[in-house]
């Protein structure tokens with residue numbers, strides 16, 4: 001059937017029954033959090049194709065308690081045995097329901113169902129009996145065929161029954177009862193009539209200010225704009241009377257998509273309490289979303305009283321218990337809600353983070369960030385998700401990622417240049433380019449880290465000599481010259497290069513011109529430090545020109561001059577690809593193979609030279625920055641003490657995996673050891689102490705048994721340490737959201753090989769890594785791998801025994817990347 005040209009032939013405009021010209025709610029603002037009631041396990045549950053099992057409800061309940069909900073509608077206990085038994089279990093299971101949590105149950109105004117509901121909450125500490133009957137004209141006429149008087153009578157008589165039973169159960173079990181009454185379909189009910197029926201209910205229940213009666217005013221079906229709801233709420237609040245003994249509660253549904261707005265305006269209009277579901281599950285379009293409401297308050301600087309600092313685990317629990325996914329655009333929780341793909345958004349966010357950091361350094365922590373209403377870190381989301389790159393992205397976003405991951409702050413013009421490289425790749429595939437691909441491309445393009453020997457030109461070693469002219473006096477710039485002498489690998493073949501200039505870079509360019517015929521000049525040069533303290537490195541960016549085309553190069557080195565020279569060779573290597581060096585012929589395939597082989601040989605030679613000369617050639621290591629905590633702390637050990645060296649590395653493994661990689665360490669093995677150890681001590685010590693107080697004849701048997709138990713437990717402890725813990729230094733898990741929730745678990749064992757110093761072999765730190773990635777709560781295996789890697793201790797500790805956290809960080813990252821390639 002087509003949509004109607006004139007929908008008024010079928011649909012009537014919603015007309016509220018009251019006119020509130022002196023409404024005050026538009027001038028109010030939200031200042032505090034409401035009382036929250038989660039109806040996930042009732043309204044949320046009754047609307048599922050497959051209602052939750054007791055196990056799922058229990059898991060959900062625990063999560064609700066953990067995030068701080070104090071009133072939870074557990075079930076419609078008269079509906080089914082599952083619901084009834086679940087209510088029994090939250091009351092009877094020790095530790096499941098803290099003393100300050102109210103267990104709420106729902107019943108219609110029907111005496112058999114009310115009685116059954118009371119049976120379900122017998123023995124509860126605090127219980128809310130929630131009774132409803134529909135009050136709107138449509139329901140009165142069509143569903144119940146009741147007059148207004150009969151409708152009031154229904155509510156009155158069943159409230160009397162609730163009152164009687166509440167007194168009875170209270171006397172018997174000491175339960176504190178609250179009563180919630182819902183004139184169901186409130187928004188479609190004449191508001192005056194809703195007030196009238198609630199006044200009758202109140203007069204029977206006789207509430208107190210200590211335990212107020214709850215009048216829940218549901219938008220059972222959302223039929224009007226949120227302002228009409230707010231008017232109805234304000235009218236109700238003004239006319240209900242004894243306001244201090246009444247909690248006005250909102251129960252918005254979301255049929256028009258404005259459930260959140262209705263709940264917020266309803267609070268402005270005087271409501272004290274909100275009923276809803278986590279992520280807005282519930283009948284049809286759902287109940288109002290508690291996460292959005294709470295986080296809206298949080299983003300205005302108001303503590304919502306609910307904790308969502310581990311949003312991923314909340315998503316995990318809710319989606320697994322309900323079988324409903326969270327939409328990627330869901331406010332605050334969706335996979336994409338803190339992510340920018342588009343260039344102008346990325347640019348603004350990049351600048352925003354830089355400005356935020358500057359303000360934070362000056363002590364101002366107020367969040368003020370383009371496009372991001374809250375700090376993703378507050379709800380446990382990583383910044384890595386903030387910027388993702390596709391064909392809509394711009395230079396700013398790409399530069400942001402390079403800065404976040406490599407610590408390199410690219411000059412503006414270089415951002416444009418590298419952006420073009422990424423743009424081309426992204427245009428070609430038409431898909432998103434992952435962060436790893438961007439970083440990999442960056443390192444390949446500029447010959448960094450593992451690609452440092454892949455350029456056609458690479459620095460082996462060098463020396464710089466100053467010549468100052470002018471005798472004793474300070475030389476002028478014109479008099480000051482520098483001589484560069486060094487070995488440069490040209491397609492893997494070492495050549496001597498020397499040249500003179502007014503600085504290191506011009507001196508090297510002079511050498512390249514003389515020995516390789518390269519006509520290159522510097523257009524711009526910038527450098528900055530990466531890291532702090534003893535880990536500081538220089539990052540250099542140089543822009544060279546051959547007269548027609550520009551080439552960018554990057555260098556990183558602890559020594560500023562070496563970093564500048566590496567940047568020159570990085571740019572010159574690219575110029576080589578364009579054949580601007582007459583003496584460097586284009587590579588043939590055979591050449592390429594030779595070059596690759598020479599690269600390997602050079603690496604080996606480098607190692608030998610390093611061993612002989614006591615230092616590495618300058619182009620061999622350019623590690624990325626370690627986590628900040630590592631930079632702040634300088635760890636020094638006796639470099640000959642292999643145990644200390646191993647322990648330092650073990651500690652670094654734990655620190656890096658928990659901070660940089662976001663793993664949560666599991667302490668299960670330690671807990672087992674502690675518990676068994678304590679039991680052994682308590683039994684052994686206790687029986688020994690007791691045996692002193694009685695004659696030997698009486699105690700000898702018990703002492704014998706205690707000694708045997710102690711010995712067995714000690715043996716078990718030893719076996720557990722030997723066989724299960726063995727060399728395990730880290731076991732951890734982390735959850736990530738990649739369109740679905742994925743769980744990665746990692747286990748690392750470490751050893752020193754060989755275990756002691758030997759004349760022929762350099763001692764190494766070796767790690768065995770086992771990795772598993774699963775989805776679907778562990779049911780679907782995505783990736784499971786093992787790897788073995790090692791690194792010589794002399795690479796990790798300098799001659800003074802200072803731990804090189806940066807190198808270790810690179811080593812560990814490389815090892816984890818090898819297994820986590822899915």
Ligand SMILES: CC(=O)SCCNC(=O)CCNC(=O)[C@H](O)C(C)(C)COP(=O)(O)OP(=O)(O)OC[C@H]1O[C@@H](n2cnc3c(N)ncnc32)[C@H](O)[C@@H]1OP(=O)(O)O
Pocket residue numbers: 043046076078079080108109110113132133143144184220283
């Ligand atoms: C807006 C809401 O979300 S309200 C909560 C809704 N949740 C649920 O319904 C989930 C649990 N419900 C159930 O398990 C069942 O519906 C029960 C146990 C409550 C009742 O089951 P049944 O007795 O089989 O009745 P049924 O489900 O068909 O309900 C409709 C009947 O109840 C009657 N009814 C509804 N409310 C009342 C009331 N307050 N007093 C008396 N009768 C009522 C209806 O008039 C209808 O009676 P009829 O069959 O004589 O016409």
Ligand SMILES: CC(C)C(=O)C(=O)O
Pocket residue numbers: 043106132182184185216218219220221251253
């Ligand atoms: C029982 C009532 C509060 C209800 O769920 C509704 O009206 O939506």
